[in-house]
């Protein structure tokens with residue numbers, strides 16, 4: 001995401017980013033998974049992705065795996081995608097449909113859509129099995145504005161609705177149940193630490209140099225509101241005289257009245273960052289989210305799902321296609337930037353970030369990480385064996401534990 005230049009640089013803030021070791025240290029990565037990822041809300045998809053009873057989405061993160069499923073009663077529920085017999089995945093695809101029940105592919109235990117056990121295969125080989133006790137383990141699930149969030153473990157955040165509250169009305173202009181998935185969804189396994197993806201995305205200082213299409217669209221009218229209490233907002237308002245590139249030129253030409261949007265948003269792209277690893281974005285024609293799923297200290301799966309209104313006219317569809325083209329080019333440019341940023345973390349020559357006032361969004365995200373993981377304030381890399389206990393001790397010493 002991408003701040004209007006201030007007239008003079010401020011001098012009262014620490015311009016260093018997190019120390020380089022936090023981008024490559026396995027013990028720190030394990031702490032991040034436990035303290036930032038698995039216990040914070042994760043966005044899995046949209047209710048329209050699982051419109052019918054038996055439709056499901058899966059979501060893997062670290063050693064955990066989730067299954068989100070619509071029941072015959074219309075309810076959406078989340079479970080561990082793990083059979084209660086010997087732990088196999090119960091469903092194996094990213095998404096799909098089960099006709100009558102979930103059948104484990106290992107030995108054939110059968111589960112109802114509400115997660116209860118229907119039958120074990122060859123049940124006489126077991127003592128009687130309680131249908132609930134041996135049902136799929138439920139996970140926390142919250143549906144907000146049509147978006148399906150899960151949480152693998154209880155965490156410091158209140159309900160997802162509380163986190164989103166500062167921008168609920170605005171996001172509500174674009175989100176809701178009346179969306180369907182578009183063809184522009186993508187995923188990319190990138191050879192970088194997840195924070196390098198966030199660092200690039202959390203500032204717009206690079207737009208003028210690295211993103212010609214975005215610069216053409218809204219480069220001189222971009223503004224960041226850095227993350228506060230787990231959520232940030234950025235907005236780019238179309239340039240008055242943009243259109244040097246054909247995609248931007250035609251996109252701007254196709255703009256039409258947007259009665260559902262207030263004047264301030266009719267010519268704007270918006271981004272809301274959700275701590276720690278998710279961004280929700282909207283253009284007048286489309287709605288999307290993208291998120292960084294850490295795989296290892298040096299590998300991150302970045303995935304995006306794009307949605308549009310169920311009913312749209314031809315002009316909106318064309319606009320959406322052009323917005324997708326601009327966004328696709330931008331995403332590819334960002335992949336390269338994240339690789340260059342991340343590889344510096346392994347070099348003995350790297351002396352750390354020195355952030356511009358335009359990069360306060362990077363700082364705010366790092367501050368959120370430091371609040372949960374104060375060990376990241378140490379410039380010197382701690383011994384792996386001490387890292388978790390050191391962090392616990394620093395939190396116990398009155399470190400900010402929010």
Ligand code: FES
Pocket residue numbers: 083084085086087088104105106107108109
């Ligand atoms: S692991 Fe699922 S039936 Fe055996």
Ligand SMILES: [Fe+2]
Pocket residue numbers: 001200201206211330334
């Ligand atoms: Fe970028």
